[in-house]
Amino acid sequence: MALIHGSEEVISHEEDMVGAFALLYHHVFSYIKPMALKCAVELGIPDAIHRRGGAATLADIAADTGVHASRLTDLRCLMRLLTTSGMFAATAASDGGEPAAATSTVYTLTAASGLVVGPRGLSTVVRFAAGxxxxxxxxxxxxxxxxxxxxxxxxxxxxxxxxxxxxxxxxxxxxxxxxxxxxxxxxxxxxxxxxxxxxxxxxxxxxxxxxxxxxxxxxxxxxxxxxxxxxxxxxxxxxxxxxxxxxxxxxxxxxxxxxxxxxxxxxxxxxxxxxxxxxxxxxxxxxxxxxxxxxxxxxxxxxxxxxxxxxxxxxxxxxxxxxxxxxxxxxxxxxxxxxxxxxxxxxxxxxxxxxxxxxxxxxxxxxx
Structure with a gap:
């Protein structure tokens, strides 16, 4: 059993402690999600993927949005969060059964990210609400x-x-x-x-x-x-x-x-x-x-x-x-x-x- 610091409450299962910390951290850092989405909108990532037929690699996205070549690792970090949270989808391509390099991952639009594509999209909502x-x-x-x-x-x-x-x-x-x-x-x-x-x-x-x-x-x-x-x-x-x-x-x-x-x-x-x-x-x-x-x-x-x-x-x-x-x-x-x-x-x-x-x-x- 684990005792929460400064509390009488006892958490009897390790899974409860893991879930409790995950929920707390989800709330503490949840502001990063709208900031990440706003960044993607400002860079034009949803439109860049859309222009390539709905699918693009990290290198494609960087080339189309002006992201500096030295920032690919940081861009991957951004896309990973936006994929985990459901704004984009990702497929790791492979050849001959070997895992593909991270830069070969193909990112696609979801129904949610499709809503911010184009001049009639909701990108203005993102810019305002996350501004x-x-x-x-x-x-x-x-x-x-x-x-x-x-x-x-x-x-x-x-x-x-x-x-x-x-x-x-x-x-x-x-x-x-x-x-x-x-x-x-x-x-x-x-x-x-x-x-x-x-x-x-x-x-x-x-x-x-x-x-x-x-x-x-x-x-x-x-x-x-x-x-x-x-x-x-x-x-x-x-x-x-x-x-x-x-x-x-x-x-x-x-x-x-x-x-x-x-x-x-x-x-x-x-x-x-x-x-x-x-x-x-x-x-x-x-x-x-x-x-x-x-x-x-x-x-x-x-x-x-x-x-x-x-x-x-x-x-x-x-x-x-x-x-x-x-x-x-x-x-x-x-x-x-x-x-x-x-x-x-x-x-x-x-x-x-x-x-x-x-x-x-x-x-x-x-x-x-």
Whole structure:
């Protein structure tokens, strides 16, 4: 038996001690994984492998990304971690039964690394989420948890002296690009695998829809749906798209009223607001839509912590909790299904349906 130093607790099996240390070290050094992925993205490794038909040796990667010849051992160390963690796959080639040299290992893309390939990939998400502006607030998390609410509205604000949404933030372009690409990926997944969410609708209003990219995709897939994008006046004024066929832009305030439609879309809106504000928004949505029998509903895309709608593996569960903690950092809210249910009930809705669509993100159809 082994005694943990400074503790009364006794670990009775050597395997428990090995597992305990492995878990502790996994947490202590887990920050290295996003740093390694960010390095790979900055070097252009996923794109380099993609350009070579989806497979490349270490020498190929070095040649295509400008890695210095003296750094091949270090590059192999980077690729080993990213392979072990599932971002890439590796096959050790051999000739005549002899093991191949490490530099002959062939690296291939996985579904995860494929998501950061190309201009429409999620490389902007990696650059933002693993960048200093997003990471540094978490160094102050203990101070944030001890601080009175008046000290700062969010952990981000405590660290940077301004909110995440302040126009003066130097990384706003990266954040906006991140949001645009992620929204495109989400709506493509919904339209490809869950298009029934929109079938039968004659009209839809995308509240907080920005410049209309998501509504435009819906309008293209369903030409019979009259799509309206509602956002604040300054957002609509700067929109690069104009009214076109079944897509229209209107200025408004979701806390005042919402244009009438068969369905209201709230994409990544409600996590920015507290429960009372969510109820106010949803009551305005309910006023805007017809009864359920006439096709009325609210379509919400949000994180649902521990959703019982579908079995979740460990990676999805951990992604949910990390996403929730990030939302806390920027004054957002991650909610469990029971918390969503209470909000829907308080807003006067009678039923809902949760469909997981993209990692920890679900579509919630809420019915009057």
């Amino acid at each position: 200093p502006v997003a990471v540094s607030p978490f160094f102050d998390m203990h101070a944030w948890l001890r601080a009175a609410p008046a000290a700062a509205r969010s952990l981000f604000e405590l660290a940077h002296g301004r909110s995440r949404w302040d126009a003066a933030n130097a990384d706003n372009d990266t954040m906006n690009a991140h949001s645009f690409v992620e929204s495109q990926l989400l709506i493509e997944a919904v339209l490809r695998d869950h298009a029934g969410v929109f079938r039968g609708l004659g009209s839809l209003v995308d509240v907080g829809g920005g410049h209309g990219a998501v509504a435009k995709a819906i309008a293209a897939a369903f030409p019979d749906i009259k799509c309206t994008v509602m956002d604040l006046p300054h957002v609509v004024a700067d929109a690069p798209v104009s009214d076109d066929g079944n897509l229209h832009l209107v200025a408004g305030d979701m806390f005042q009223s919402i244009p009438p439609a068969d369905a209201v879309l709230l994409k990544y809106v409600l996590h920015c607001w507290g429960d009372d504000d969510c109820v106010r928004i949803l009551r305005n949505c309910r006023e805007a839509i017809p009864a359920r029998e006439a096709g009325g509903k609210v379509i919400i895309t949000e994180l649902v912590l521990g959703s019982s709608a579908s079995p979740r593996d460990a990676n999805v569960a951990e992604a949910e909790d990390m996403h929730s903690l990030f939302l806390m950092c920027i004054s957002g809210v991650g909610r469990e299904e029971r918390e969503w249910r209470a909000i829907f009930s308080d807003a006067g809705f009678g039923d809902y349906k949760i469909t997981p669509v993209l990692g920890p993100i679900s579509v919630i159809e809420v019915y009057p």
